[in-house]
Amino acid sequence: MNTKTIVSLCNKLKLAGVAQAFEQQTKNAEYIDMAFDKRLLELLNAQLCFTQDKRQKSLLRQAKLRFPNAYMDDIEYELYPGLKPATVNQLAKCDWIKNYQHVLLIGPTGKGKTTLACALANEAIKQQVPTLFYRMANLLLELVAAKKENTLDKLTRKINRVPLLILDDWGNALMNSEERHLFFELVEARDQNGSLIITSQYPVSTWHESFQDATIADSVLDRIVHKGHKIELKGESIRKLMGINVSKSGGHNAK
Structure with missing residues (x-):
């Protein structure tokens, strides 16, 4: 058997997963008497895993998450009073994305909203x-700049191609007339076509104020709030709690 030739052909055909798995098979005696179809099935499964892993890494780079290493398994629920594991585990199934629903993470600064958003x-x-992460203020700046540079269609297509858009720090600044119009058009285009994760320090009841226009505020929020899974994070700042734990444990770095 010419292992090198087979591996070379697999790589030329961009079947790196098959090539790696085949090399492993040739080094393991248990495969000598295994039926061809079973060996082939393992090779194809290896290629599928390889392709999915490669795709996942690409999506993670494209998402530009603020905390790319935030994962559900690392959530310390004792730092999130009132946050129920059952709720988080249900959201982790991502059925809400398939149904074009949203997740609203509300709470004071330092409560880990952005970390939780990135874990989701x-x-x-x-x-x-496919996912994209934006600080709300930066998104508004990009929309305005794209309009001035006649690249707004290109930017909105890029944003609307992703099923999940994260808007971090909603409501930190008031929108001017141009910003709220552009944002309304974006939300309108994504309605029934995509989902949002929104983090905000401010209660949903105050979100109208950032628009400075009641009609547009009603139109935007009606498309978001009524289809949103709202999670309110309460208690002390996680940064403060982590700082206390750091000092008690001898100065280790807190994440």
């Missing part, structure tokens, strides 16, 4: 869901 995003990426 990583679950979506594991399921091969």
Whole structure:
């Protein structure tokens, strides 16, 4: 058997997963008497895993998460009073994305909203869901700049191609007339076509104020809030709690 030739052909055909698995098979005696179809099935499964892993890494790079290493398994629920594991585990299934629903993470600064948003995003990426992360202020700046540079269509197509869009720090600044119009058009285009994760320090009841226009505020929020899974994070700042734990444990770095 010419292992090198087979591996070379697999790589030329961009079947790196098959090539790696085949090399492993040739080094393991248990495969000598295994039926061809079983060996082939293992090779194809190896290629599938390789392709999915490669796709996942690509989606993670494209998402540009603020905390790309935030995962559900690392959530310390004792730092999130009132956050129920059952709720988080249900959201991790990502059925809400398939149904074009949203997740609203509300709470004071330092409560880990962005970390939780990124952990949810990583679950979506594991399921091969394209994702984008924006700080709300930066998104508004990009929309305005794209309009001035006549590239607005290109930017909105890029954003609307992803099923999951994360908007971090909603409501930190008031929108001017141009910003709220552009944002309304974006939300309108994504309605029934995509999902949002929104983090905000402010209660949903105050979100109208950032628009400075009651009609547009009603139109935007009606498309978001009524289809949103709202999670309110309470208690002390996680940064403060982690700082206390750091000092008690001898100065280890807190994440």
